[in-house]
Amino acid sequence: MNFMGYVRPDGKAGSRNYVAVIPSVVCANEVVDAIVSQTINTKGLLHHQGCCQLPPDLDRVTDTLIALGLHPNAGAVLIVSLGCEGTDVEKLYHTIKASGKPVEVIGIQDLGGMTNAIAAGVKAAQKLSMAISGILRQPVDISNYIMGIKCGGSDATSGLASNCVIGYVADKIVDLGGTVVFGETTEFIGAEHILARRGVTPEVGEKIYEKVAAMEARAKSLGCDMRKGQPTPGNIAGGLSSIEEKSLGAIVKSGTKPIQGVLEYTDIVTDEKGLWIKDTPGREIEILTGMAATGAQCILFSTGRGAPQGFPILPVLKICGNPNTYEHMQNDMDINAGRIIEGRASIEEVGEEAFAQLLRILSGEQTKGETIKYSQSMDIYTMGPVI
Amino acid sequence: MADILALKVNDKDNVATIFANDVKAGMSVNIRDKKGNSVPEKLRADIPYGHKVAVKPIKKGEPIIKYGEEIGVAIADILVGDYVHVHNLDSQRARGDLEGQEV
Numbered sequence: 001m002n003f004m005g006y007v008r009p010d011g012k013a014g015s016r017n018y019v020a021v022i023p024s025v026v027c028a029n030e031v032v033d034a035i036v037s038q039t040i041n042t043k044g045l046l047h048h049q050g051c052c053q054l055p056p057d058l059d060r061v062t063d064t065l066i067a068l069g070l071h072p073n074a075g076a077v078l079i080v081s082l083g084c085e086g087t088d089v090e091k092l093y094h095t096i097k098a099s100g101k102p103v104e105v106i107g108i109q110d111l112g113g114m115t116n117a118i119a120a121g122v123k124a125a126q127k128l129s130m131a132i133s134g135i136l137r138q139p140v141d142i143s144n145y146i147m148g149i150k151c152g153g154s155d156a157t158s159g160l161a162s163n164c165v166i167g168y169v170a171d172k173i174v175d176l177g178g179t180v181v182f183g184e185t186t187e188f189i190g191a192e193h194i195l196a197r198r199g200v201t202p203e204v205g206e207k208i209y210e211k212v213a214a215m216e217a218r219a220k221s222l223g224c225d226m227r228k229g230q231p232t233p234g235n236i237a238g239g240l241s242s243i244e245e246k247s248l249g250a251i252v253k254s255g256t257k258p259i260q261g262v263l264e265y266t267d268i269v270t271d272e273k274g275l276w277i278k279d280t281p282g283r284e285i286e287i288l289t290g291m292a293a294t295g296a297q298c299i300l301f302s303t304g305r306g307a308p309q310g311f312p313i314l315p316v317l318k319i320c321g322n323p324n325t326y327e328h329m330q331n332d333m334d335i336n337a338g339r340i341i342e343g344r345a346s347i348e349e350v351g352e353e354a355f356a357q358l359l360r361i362l363s364g365e366q367t368k369g370e371t372i373k374y375s376q377s378m379d380i381y382t383m384g385p386v387i
Numbered sequence: 388m389a390d391i392l393a394l395k396v397n398d399k400d401n402v403a404t405i406f407a408n409d410v411k412a413g414m415s416v417n418i419r420d421k422k423g424n425s426v427p428e429k430l431r432a433d434i435p436y437g438h439k440v441a442v443k444p445i446k447k448g449e450p451i452i453k454y455g456e457e458i459g460v461a462i463a464d465i466l467v468g469d470y471v472h473v474h475n476l477d478s479q480r481a482r483g484d485l486e487g488q489e490v
Binding site: 168239346 | 392394396404406417420421422435436437439451453454458459471472473476477478479480
């Protein structure tokens with residue numbers, strides 16, 4: 001089974017063909033904004049990191065930006081540097097360059113300030129945009145697809161409608177030889193034993209326990225016990241009887257396949273296909289960035305309340321479990337999984353519909369969020385203090 | 388009257404979730420699976436929207452299964468059509484209403 005994708009020099013296949021304009025540090029965001037607004041097919045990957053952070057966080061920032069530069073939806077990359085940041089701009093430039101795609105870098109301090117940098121950046125972006133503008137889509141086997149998953153703005157319908165639909169699609173992608181990545185480590189609490197059992201080796205299971213424990217320990221260092229009081233009185237009033245039930249409702253979106261391993265936040269998926277976990281928080285900006293860093297060409301996003309976020313360089317397909325929210329937010333929500341809880345469609349029917357739409361979106365059809373530019377939910381997940 | 392819907396996500400599940408309001412004991416409910424097949428069942432209790440009904444008999448000490456996985460253990464014998472919640476289900480991991488007690 002094929003989708004129509006852009007094949008890159010390193011053999012990866014993109015669902016979009018953009019010039020990614022990457023600020024190496026928060027201080028370059030305004031310059032990136034100006035460049036992107038003056039050129040077409042360019043997308044700014046704005047974030048708030050890259051300076052006055054501890055070395056492990058600066059490494060995370062550099063590695064995340066490298067992974068985004070290597071993303072197959074970026075046909076070319078323009079890096080905008082300030083000049084005195086902590087991000088390793090040399091490594092960023094050379095690693096992306098080694099993949100074979102065109103890369104340029106400009107420095108704001110080097111060029112004599114913002115106005116000169118904008119002028120140089122627009123010229124560079126124009127050249128890069130023209131260089132990739134003639135690349136044509138070609139048939140690519142679906143096994144080249146990396147599916148990212150996210151659930152946000154959940155309600156009582158999420159665990160029984162939209163998450164089940166995504167789980168159905170996830171199983172299907174794995175069966176077709178593709179890759180699926182899910183995250184939200186905080187939501188594993190209470191069901192980590194079930195996930196660990198799904199690991200292909202005992203080591204994978206141990207790694208899952210380790211990641212959950214590390215997340216809980218970080219919360220405890222701030223005096224918060226994430227397990228305490230779960231499920232909440234509100235959850236119990238809503239029908240959830242145990243923390244296992246609550247967490248299973250979240251992880252049902254991963255489907256039922258064995259878990260191949262646990263990826264760090266900055267990791268790109270390896271050539272090993274199948275279902276993977278990525279250690280991410282649940283907040284949209286950081287998880288969408290983490291999923292994009294994985295190489296996901298389209299993220300499937302489940303919601304009940306109506307979470308509308310998107311990401312600059314890739315489509316985010318919105319699957320809404322609540323029929324009222326779908327009616328109310330039709331310009332943001334792509335698929336109405338609320339028909340499941342109305343008894344009008346089965347999980348399998350909506351799952352097949354989502355899969356068919358996913359293939360079209362990978363081939364160029366736009367999501368609702370893309371067409372209205374709801375696409376700036378990006379930031380990099382860091383651990384330590386800002387100094 | 389309109390059909391009362393209860394969704395069963397996984398074939399292994401012994402509970403289903405009610406998606407209808409004002410559901411009372413004695414009413415008939417359609418237990419719908421992933422593929423859309425429905426089986427009627429008579430309710431033995433009033434069950435609120437979003438709460439669970441047993442679709443198989445569950446003996447005390449047996450696991451309660453949803454999403455094909457164990458969400459807790461029965462602390463009383465449960466019959467088909469019974470309401471399943473914190474009054475007859477005990478978590479093996481954590482339960483908010485039992486905070487501070489051993490579970």
